[in-house]
Amino acid sequence: xxxxxxxxxxxxxxxxxxxxRRRCAxxxxxxxxxxxxxxxxxxxxxxxxxxxxxxxxxxxxxxHQRGDAVSSMVYxxxxxxxxxxxxxxxxxxxxxHHGLMGxxxxxxxxxxxxxxxxxxxxxxx
Numbered sequence: 506x507x508x509x510x511x512x513x514x515x516x517x518x519x520x521x522x523x524x525x526r527r528r529c530a531x532x533x534x535x536x537x538x539x540x541x542x543x544x545x546x547x548x549x550x551x552x553x554x555x556x557x558x559x560x561x562x563x564x565x566x567x568x569h570q571r572g573d574a575v576s577s578m579v580y581x582x583x584x585x586x587x588x589x590x591x592x593x594x595x596x597x598x599x600x601x602h603h604g605l606m607g608x609x610x611x612x613x614x615x616x617x618x619x620x621x622x623x624x625x626x627x628x629x630x
Contacts, residue, residue: 520547525556534563538575546579553582 518529519536524547529536539547550559559578563571584593 517541520544521551521556521559524548524551534560534571538563538571549582549586550575550578553585554578 518527518541519533520539520541520543521535522529522533523541523544535547539550554562562574562578566574581593584595588595
């Protein structure tokens with residue numbers, strides 16, 4: 506049986522440290538939120554936000570809020586990977602009762618940026 510280079514009982518690095526190819530330090534903030542068996546979560550978050558920015562955000566938040574922040578980042582990153590232009594706005598705009606609704610019940614994607622009929626007097630006059 507071939508032995509690996511790791512010591513027996515040594516914890517495996519988190520998904521973030523694996524992707525970044527670095528040693529997972531004792532004070533690493535990523536392991537609770539990006540476990541080694543879910544590398545796709547951190548890969549998408551890293552592509553969209555960057556590892557350094559995610560690290561800064563997590564360190565600035567209280568520990569009890571970090572899980573929710575990571576969930577939001579993963580959701581937004583996955584949506585941004587699927588749709589690079591609109592990201593998670595597509596999901597919210599497609600549901601009229603939850604979405605971004607404009608005048609006359611149109612979603613923001615159905616409206617013109619400037620509705621000429623509702624302008625009235627120009628703001629420049």
